[in-house]
Amino acid sequence: MTAAVKASGVGKVFPTGKGDVTALTDVDLEVAAGEFVSLIGPSGCGKSTLLRLIADLDPATTGTLEIFGKPARTARIDQDYGIAFQQAGLLPWRSVAANIALPLELHRMPKPEREARVAELIQLVGLTDFAGRYPDQLSGGMQQRVAIARALASRPKLLLMDEPFGALDEMTREYLQGELTRIAVETGAAVVFVTHSIPEAVFLSDRVVVMSPRPGRITDILTTGLGAVRDETLRESPAYFERVTAVREALHGTPVERANER
Ligand SMILES: Nc1ncnc2c1ncn2[C@@H]1O[C@H](COP(=O)(O)OP(=O)(O)O)[C@@H](O)[C@H]1O
Ligand SMILES: [Mg+2]
Secondary structure (H helix, E strand, O other): OOOOEEEEEEEEEEEEOOEEEEEEEEEEEEEOOOOEEEEEOOOOOOHHHHHHHHOOOOOOOEEEEEEOOEEHHHHHHOOOEEEEOOOOOOOOOOOHHHHHHHHHHHOOOOHHHHHHHHHHHHHHOOOHHHOOOOHHHOOHHHHHHHHHHHHHOOOOOEEEEEOOOOOOOHHHHHHHHHHHHHHHHHHOOEEEEEEOOHHHHHHHOOEEEEEEOOOOEEEEEEEOOOOOOOOOOHHHOHHHHHHHHHHHHHHHOOHHHHHHHO
16 A cells, blocks of 8 residues: 655755754655654654645655655645644634635535535534534634544545644643544544654554654654554553653663763
């Protein structure tokens, strides 16, 4: 099966007034169809840059990016993926239903079909009783659910998410993590998810890509092996704690390595 994302030798340099900033170097990464992959690392390691290159919001300086076997540019034009950011970015004058309908309107989907699809999406993200509400009448978590529904409107097989739960309280965040894994399984979409939360990355992902800054690069890729069921009992399981520790050590070094550096 064609990979959802294939990055080969990808680098990104930003020319600035104070010289070049190498945001990414030598990135090789393949995300399988239906796979959930998180990008984790300290601020400035190039997570957002990598996501933006995948989405063709910025061009790569070196290397190639393919989305389902197509150049990133073609995939963007074909709208092969949905995107969600930390800010939900909803239009305040549109209701929940009308915000979700927007990409379908842009695609000129006929009204009856569009209304059916919107109802389906609203149910998928659990907002059935809120279809007629406006963004300022929703909690932050509900706004993010609308943003996720909107990103999924055209049935993309790839979802790109940059810290979508970063502005939410911990309880809402954990709840939405569970919802997102369910949605990813139900839709069969691959997900590339940027976060700086270790527990979040482990809970959500099939694989966790560990990055480090100056220059931004991939230093480790860990397979969680936690299986398809991601529920609250998983958060208390030894296997989960073990993977959290493994990712933490990949990010910061093992306690022994850290002691040796002092
Ligand atoms: N448009 C830009 N112009 C110049 N430098 C940039 C630009 N975008 C990002 N950078 C730099 O690239 C590096 C990676 O940034 P970013 O991808 O935003 O990191 P992260 O999302 O991991 O925090 C940082 O050093 C950042 O300052
Ligand atoms: Mg970022």
